[in-house]
Amino acid sequence: MVKRVGGSVPVGRTARIQDVAALAGVSVATVSNVLNRPGRVTAQTSERVMRAVRELDYVAHPGAVGLRSGRVRALGLVVPDIVNSFYARIAGSAADAAYERGYSLTLCHSGDDPEREQGYFDMLADQRSAGVIVVPVAADPDRLARLRRRGIPLVTTDRAGSTTDGCSVAVDDERGGRIAVEQLLADRAGHPGGTDGEVTVVVVNGSRDIQQCADRYRGAEEVVRDRPDVRLVEVTVREMTLDTGVAVARSLAEAAHLPVGVFCTNDFLAAGLVRGLLECGVRVPTDVRVAGFGDLDVAMLSGMPLTSVRQSVEDLGRTAVELLLDEVEAAEGAHTHSSHVFAPTLVVRDSAP
DSSP states (O other): HHHHHTTEEEEEOOOOOHOOOOHHOOOOOOHHHHHHOGGSOHHHHHHHHHHHHHHHHHOHHHHHHHHHHHHHEEEEEEESSSSSHHHHHHHHHHHHHHHHOOOOEEEOTTTOOOOHHHHHHHHHHHTTTTEEEESSOOOHHHHHHHHHHHHHHHHHHESSSOOOTTEEEEOHHHHHHHHHHHTTTTTTTOOOOTTTTTTEEEEEEOOSHHHHHHHHHHHHHHHTTTTTTTTEEEEEEEOSSSSHHHHHHHHHTTTSSOEEEESSSSSHHHHHHHHHHHHHOTTTTTOEEEEEEEEGGGGGGGOOEEEEEOOOHHHHHHHHHHHHHHHHHHHTTTHHHEEEEEEEEOOOOOTOO
């Protein structure tokens, strides 16, 4: 007699899917469904199959799974920047969520270049990736539609979208702009203001062609809409960097009247602005309050700890993976697209107490 392990597998041979089926008393197709399309199998049958999988220490060959299902247990993540800690944190949480579900994650750095982004989608499609998470900066609907035409399930991240097009996860950027400017105006007693008593809030922003920049400015506008004593001034910059923030600070310091506060729509701008103001002898927050957006690592590395709008960055990555795999693993017609929008919070620190 041939000695067997677990009652099904001869010694010296690894378990095969046929062995799992025999031990569980089901067909090979049922085992395949449990492993690849669990929604098609009853909970009782699924548990019986998984007991057999554990008893036999069965591991499906990833190449064979891909050939049968047309997809491999791998996801793609396309981000515009891998140095910025915002995107790095999204990637980290997405990788954790994918790993917990038995998927690998391929990181693709697009530089927010539409052609390069499309190239990555072509590669991921050729490699039979199960689905893709994309974090666009200046994406337009046509651009995303071209990506979806590859036929791969797609979730957009950091950008709310129509559920007719697919799933998306985002942060409420309008609320973020609103709570930042509310903090800057919370107590302006003693500020000299202009000659007519009016005070100014400056918004240092990127191009409003970028949806997040447009939404954050819109939130700032909401705060001052019914405030005739407050003037909102937008300074648009081409690069949202530390050096740009320093340059803006120098120009503000040379003006006849300082603004009561400055809202920078990202933390790199805010950190540079604080540094530049302090170098020019402007007291922060006594003379000018400063708030940033993102609550990134740089918020604690500027001339002083920054008041900043905190985003649920880890929630973005994890939820994107959950929505994507819900679509990937759902029975045909069972998935419903959804859009998740997370509310940001304000972290108050020394730059705008």
